[in-house]
Amino acid sequence: MKLKTALLATALTSAAFAVSAQEVTVMSWGGSYTKSQVEAYHKPFTAATGIKVNSVDADNPATPIKAQVEAGNVSVDVADVEFSDAVRLCDEGLLEEIDTSILSAAPDGTPATEDFIEGAIQDCAVANIVWSTAVAYNTANVSMAPTSIADFFDTDKIPGKRGLRKSAKATLEMALMGDGVPANEVYDVLDTDEGVDRAFAVLDRIKDDIVWWEAGAQPPQLLADGEVVMSTAYNGRIFNAAVAENQPFEILWDGQILDFDLFVVPKGAPNKDAAMQFIAFSTSTQALADQAKWISYGPARKSSGALVGLYQDGKTEMAPHMPTSEAALENALVNNFEFWVDKDAELNERFNAWLAN
């Protein structure tokens, strides 16, 4: 009896130890993006450290982790969030600070702080990729290929439903660019009441033809099912559907919006140390370059760029599919995180009222 109790106690403590020391829970955006991270970060990380990585998905990880921290019920150790969300959550004291000294230097010895693209390292966040929201279309369904962002908002020219992400961010900027505002003036215009009215007026033109999506996996599905002829989408998802699943999808780079995705650690994360270890590992030059083998997102380190080569099928050159390629950058907007940190609540409120009317 005594022996049994003792055995049980050992088993329990070792189990408890295993749980606290050998796991890290990473929350990301699901679908092919999560898959690319599993292949490029999670598996090598587990192989190198023995720490198991639990992968969980959300439409936008920023909201569940904020809810978790505020409710005092944190189960996520690392989350992958957008730039403005990372800054805002950090401001609100909901994130752990990340010590930049844990980040590895580039192979040539350049320190991490110089190797990362400008803005990629924040107090509480480290970027892993540069991605883009761009218009994608199904060549089998459109009456003619769109040539500019204005065509997206012109259902007379190209009839059919449009897919748009159900949030103010990116939607309003695209509406303005679709109305002829050059990329470098978008945020100045959007900062005024008239500019916001103008953006909503553009959306009004196609309101009855919009199908709203929330999860990144939805637009490729909507395009494939023929529910929409064009949709805004995360460029990597479209690339994967086109290359890996042979869908007749094309991306219109005109009017694309670039943004970072960053790793953050929520305050009170159950495995904080493992989380930091994971971030250090996953933002190394090689890991970031490896991710680009699985999805067409640009690495956030300069030193990774040179290592990006072919897609995992071994024949597709990745460079032209990157949102940071020269052709793609012709009329591209870089997401202004400061603008959205300030205006997110206000514009989303307006957006919801507009949706409900």
Place this chain on the structure above:
Amino acid sequence: MTDIAQPLTTADGKPLKSALLRAQSRARRRAFLLVLPLLAFILITFVFPIGQMLYKSVYNEGFTWQEDVTTGERTPIMTNLAAWFDANPPGTEPDEAAYAALAADLVVLRELKAPGQAGTRINYEISGSRSMFTKAARSAEKLEPPYKEALLELDKDWGNPDLWQAMRGASSSYTLNFYLAAIDRERNASGDIVMVPENRQVYVKLFTRTLTLSLLITFLTFVLAYPIAHLLATLPLRHSNLLMILVLLPFWTSLLVRTTSWMVLLQSQGVVNDALVGMGLLGDENRLQMMYNRTGTVIAMTHILLPFMVLPLYSVMRLINPSYVRAARSLGATSWTAFRRIYFPQTVPGIGAGALLVFILAVGYYITPALVGGADGQLISNLIAFHMQKSLNWSLAAALAALLLAGVLALYWLYDKLVGIDNLKLG
């Protein structure tokens, strides 16, 4: 005969009356003890949590307390400003003392990493003010008197009287402002309740839409349920039991399965559109948009709630004596008159029971509108979920929930009065 005056006693000599009373109270106690475990369970795992959530609609600590999420340590914030508000009545022009109090509080916010929290609380009422707090807190330590000029230098909106009104309201944890927001109202600078600008009005519209769509769905279920309930009630039992299966099967089928089925049927490349195009009734490019809009919500919810209307109607119709209608006919009434004057009035209790039940269930629907409703087919529950999960304005979510709950409970009370909860039937 003489012992009639004597009180009756039990075998052991106690007066019968008190023995009976005691037996009765024992029986009452026993009955109550049987119910008690469940009642306690429901009170703890259901009633209390809902009460706790509703409390959030009148209580928000965003501008009063800061809690360290890792240690659980609580620190009061904005104390200087609260003291100034206490000392000065509403409408007082904020003076240098007020700005000094604000500056001192901003320093505390900076130390506690709480400017985002305080700013978010005010931002619920004054859009765009969130960043004023984060920016001002960043430079709070460098601020020097006169504070009024210093703060206005940072952002002229610090002089906005609406902002001061909002801060005054938020400086107490207890507030009714979230209820105002839930009905598209707000307080202006002088504290009067006014409508919010038109381009921000959304909740009243959504409540109205929830009510009208629920009414429409209730009506549709009535129109569809009445004929088949009548058929089921008049057929011989052997046949009606078989047909009843067709009503009960959807009832037993997963809500998600039924919603999925409707998505498959209604999408623009779906079965219904394909069939219409195939039959040549519709051009390939004119496919009907029946999903991701109000139509989808109404069709799917009508289908899902139909059994809740059929069952009560059926149980009432079953008991109607057919000889009344026959008597009316033999007295010369046409079949229409007999139906209208004799049959229909007898089914009204069933209609009432079914309609109330369907309506109560419809106003709280979440899953189906979320999946097939698109933007204009959303109901109030979806908005509550939005504020719970996306905007994280939990106090507003709680206020909306409280309003919805009040409506539902009123209908529930009505249902109990008119129909009786005991008469709720499940197949």
Place this chain on the structure above:
Amino acid sequence: MALPKHASTLERVWHYTYLVICVAIFIFLIAPILVIIPLSFNAEPYFTFSDKMLRFDPEGYSMRWYDLLLTFGMQDPEAPRDGSWWADAWANAQWIQATKNSIIIGFFSTVLATTLGTIAALGLSRSEMPGRRAIMAILISPMIVPIIITATGLFFFYSSIRIQDWGVPYLGIILAHATLGIPFVIITVTATLVGFDHSLTRAAANLGADPVTTFLRVQMPLILPGVISGALFAFVTSFDEVVVVLFVGGLDEQTIPRQMWNGIREQISPAILSVATILVIISIALLTVVELLRRRSEKLRGMSPG
């Protein structure tokens, strides 16, 4: 429902129109549930009948989506299907994990709801019960209160008592699902107790049976059909519930409806339809059981000719 011989032409026309209307309504009720069954065998990844399917060409049909249910999430789905392949499926396939979770949660919440509900129904059906109506109203309310309100309330409640640290897996969901199942148990059990002749229990007591024996030997056999159908209702409620799971479930606590919800929102592949088909077959089975029970109960209590 037969038409009398003397019916006028107009009445005849109306009668047949009425029957046609009824048939149409029955089709509306049942068609959406049946249509997904053939579609789940679609060989193509679409949600509509392909030409091959309409021609009943066997090539238009396949089991690929059922196969996908099994292999989705497996470590090595391509391996030969021997013992270790099945072990892999059992341990890793996502839908199998979800099924396990759903069954565990459904089982415990049903046991809890049925036990508490049946005992309470016995008390509620006694005429001496004080405050019967009000208590009944409270006990039935989980069925009436919009699920989103229940779910948000529980989200805050469970966070504040830190239920996830108690070390009991699924505890929060089990308690919540029990709460949601209780009204069904109360309704079905009290329905079987309606018209229950209390002189039976008094007779048993008179003959020397203690209350427990009385319950087990006299009341239980009579209310058993109601208890079982109540339990089935409670199980189905839990098995189908997604909103509470979304709000309070841990990230690893996937259930079938939650998995379906994610699937429907993101990529509604015909795999969802194969899950749906399986669920429809389960509900047909459950419905049959409940119908048989109901008839048995009515026969037992002499309430219907059978």
